[in-house]
Amino acid sequence: MMEKINKHHRIIVACALLVMLVAGLFVTSDYGMPWDELLEIRTLGSNVREYIGLVQGEENEPIKSSTGITFPDYLKNEDMDHGQAAYYAFSPALFVDFGEGAERSLMILWHGYTFLIFMAGVVALYFICATLCGDWKYGALGSLFLYLSPRFFAEGHYNSKDIVTMSLALLCIWFGIKMIKEKKFINSVLFALSGAFATNTRISAVFLFGLFGILYIISLSVNKQWSKRHFLVGLAAVLSFLGFFYLISPAAWREPIEFISYTLKRSADFSAWPGIVYFWGTIHRPVPPLYIPVMIGVTTPLLLLLLILTGHITSVIQLIKEIKTKKFSLSTPIYILCIVYIWTFLLFAIIKQPILYNSWRHFYFLNGALLILAVGAVQFIVSRLKGKWKWISVGAVSAQLVACLVIIIVSHPFQYVYYNSLAGPDPAIGYEFDYWNVSQVNLLMKLVDENPEVMVFKISSNDWYTDDGLKKAYKILPEEYKMHIKVYPFSGGPDLDADYVMQNEMPEKIMEAEKKYQQGFWIYSGNDFVPSMDCPKVASHTTQTSPFNKPVDFMVIYALGESEESMSAEESMTAEESMTVEASMSVEASIAEASLIAKGLMTVEAFREIMEDEEFIVDDERGSSEEISQMFGVAVNEVILATQGASTDPDAMPDATFGYIIFGSSDDAIKYFNARVDNMEMGIEGLGLDVTTTLENSDNKDKWTAKGDWGMGFNLYQCYIRLENTVLVVTKKYNLESDIEPVDAIVSKLGY
Structure with a gap:
């Protein structure tokens, strides 16, 4: 049976990846719009504007999308430190007239395209792990580790910076391995191309490109393979990288030195962001030294986390063994490279304590390397066990994958608020949940579906943070829901004309801490109204991703007072004017x-x-x-x-x-x-x-x-x-x- 499976493994893997792709695309429309999405589309538009201006003249540069998203001149775009080159193929969609519901149509296409990039990372991880472990089954395991990680499955649909950087970094690793292994010009060019696209998205990816360059030199030296051809292969990678990066980064065209300086400064410290992070029951700016390691620990499935830690140990053991025997494999140096790559950035975060956004999304580009170590640990363990112990270990890994699949299905589409049991019995006390306001559109739809007798819901927000997401959520509502929602703007407090108020639990906790410690005042604006204490709950999103975790209402709508139910349009207008x-x-x-x-x-x-x-x-x-x-x-x-x-x-x-x-x-x-x-x-x-x-x-x-x-x-x-x-x-x-x-x-x- 296993022999037959191995014989046809390419067909099996291709079919499995196709099913994964179709399943992900099928649920794409279930996710809302994250905080940064319009800004990222704006950055893409700024890029496109430069290219069109270069070819057709400045007078023909587009200044906005068909949905009204403005495209500033690139030098006036504060987000020029991270490009959107990976989305150039998507850019024609920016100018399509989608008609009614245009904002929602553009969002769904954007999310679908993002998921395609995520799947490219899943495929790259398959080839990496299959090559390093010498067995296609470990490649499949690596792909499943990534695809079935709850947070990454969800964010793979809409996180157009961090997930995209991770996927491009995985492609860079794959082609880097092929360049070292085969020493062909085509691989060096593909390595440079993927590295350039990854660096365009986040400058930190250039470090990965450099590490593989160093490993290439070490490999040639240790194996005594220096030749003119091999030297030119490496040189081609460097020159191609520089050329590709310049071509796909319009922000570097006019003032390259200033652009590099600005990008490095922004990547090392996000101090331009005035925000605060809620962690371990209080607010922080900057985050504590252990913030990133802890966030990795509480958002990664437990067995996978254990395998990542084990992979560090097994990689060092293998390195020591190979040094003693002077017989070097391809896989061990890659594992060590992953460790260096991971800990260079983790130690930077621990020691430097830069200003960082919520959770560890700024470090998602490390996730591919973490999963490579996890798969390496599984191979190390399974290859040394026999009999029932071998099957117990395989069963444990399989059980973790099944558990992740169940979590993804049960918590859909809110996998992005996943925490494991290490987060404690009540994760809401210590951690943030929907910090990107992604779930607000789902909650508006839920409110309408569960209350068909109400003709129009008049909704406001209790803070500017929730208000920002509410405005975006309204714009991307399906038209059949939009007619039942009227949004009232936040202006120091909920609008008194509204019947309902929406509250994201994250800013509510931050405001409470700001008032308690009399510091920050990023979200708190003098509004002491607390809906969770003063108003009845009407609708909410609740998560419980571990049997050991207390359920958490992470997005809630409260009733401000008695709402006028089933009013006619004329009655509704009269009441509103009154x-x-x-x-x-x-x-x-x-x-x-x-x-x-x-x-x-x-x-x-x-x-x-x-x-x-x-x-x-x-x-x-x-x-x-x-x-x-x-x-x-x-x-x-x-x-x-x-x-x-x-x-x-x-x-x-x-x-x-x-x-x-x-x-x-x-x-x-x-x-x-x-x-x-x-x-x-x-x-x-x-x-x-x-x-x-x-x-x-x-x-x-x-x-x-x-x-x-x-x-x-x-x-x-x-x-x-x-x-x-x-x-x-x-x-x-x-x-x-x-x-x-x-x-x-x-x-x-x-x-x-």
Whole structure:
């Protein structure tokens, strides 16, 4: 039987890989849109724009996709440190008119293409393991280890940076092995091509290319195989790599030195990201030294994790044995190369403690090397066992694969929140779950399906982080669901016109920690409303990926109050208009109440003194009282603005801007803020405010805050209002290249 299987193993493997491919593509539409997807498409568009401009002239460069995604000039794209060369074949889809539901259609195609790249990595891992172990069955095992890893199966559909880098790194390893083994020019060129594409996606892949170059030289030296031809094979790899990388990286064309410097700086530390990571029950920036090893440990299936650790030991044992016997195999040096590759980056993360994103996705490119070691460990163990012990070990590995398959099926499409039992009885206490807001579209669909009697669900969010995902989720809803959902923007808190509020459990935990430790304030914006404590749960996504883990609600919709069920369209509109009027009256009444107990005023002189001490430039010209008076129809006595950073360029966004506005009366202040609430396009000339704002009562009724999100969703704008004649408007922009004191700290010095 086994002999017959071995004889036809190519057909068996091809059929198995085809089934894996079809199964993955079949469920592609089940996954939502991750946080970075539109940014990655934007980066691809910037690349395409450069190529078209090169061929057809700058005047013919496309500036946006058919779905409205803008393509900035590459030098103005802050994400130019990682390219999208692997998606060049996808680029024609950016300009296809998909008609109704265009955003969803583009997303599904993008995810399907991403899964094809993931499968390329699965195939590459098959050939790597089959070659190193000398048996196709170990190649199949390696492919299954990757394909059935819950998190990687899910992210293989939508993670267009980290998963793609991992797959391209596996292709680089495969062609690197072939170059060392066969020493053919075609293999050196393919090795260079895969290495260039991997490096274009993440610069860290160049280290893998370099390691194989070193191993090639060592192999020629140890085996005494130096020749002119073999030297030229290696040289061809280096020159081809440089040529390919330059051709597929338009960002390097105009200012190559600056591009390399920028890319290396960004890859070593993601300090431009202003975020916070939740880990072991609290918030961190940067992450603790053991963050990456721990995250690998708690998100990898247990037996696979044990095999990875064992693979380190067995590889060293094999190396010592070969050194003693002076008989060197092809596999052992590759295993050692994998160990060096893995631990170079792990030690960097442990020692340097750079700013990193959530989980270990920045290090997914190491996963291929980890799995190669795991398969090597299985071969080492199985080849040394006999009888029942051999079959017990095979059975254990098979049981782990079956368990992973069951987890993938049962938890679909939320495999990306998988944790093993090492995460503890309640993983929610220590770890993040849906940090990319991928599940929100599924939850909206679930809400509609489970409540067919409700005609329209009016939903808001409890924080800007969840709000960003909610907006994207709405755009990619199937049309038959979109008609039942109306999204109300977050602006300092859930919109009072909404009946429901969505809450991602991750930002909820971060806000709680930010308030507790009075630090960070990345997500917390003064909103103390906690839906999980104050509102009934209506719908949720729950995960329990281990029998030892407590179930976790990682994305939840709560009812803000009694919803109007089964309303007609006319009734719905009438109720909405009524609620808007009532909310407006409530805001005005509350402001009037606050004005009666407001405490004192800050003089213009005091404002100037404080801002100049903080090295702000105080300017009376930008945003004059006449312009505000005409725009809003209110009496404004004086406007003083203070800016820091980029202040010499009137078109540039400053790092921080404080505006001090003296109104003629409290009524003028109320009218101004009501106008701001009603029209998101209105703002103060010179400040460029384009966010919807509402007023929110603070703990001390002498202070009112209105906060909104701008652009990427970060809290870049805050308003502090003290009525009786004075309003202080504050805007802030993160620019981590300059050392700016936190805006909240300056506000406290201003007496607010």
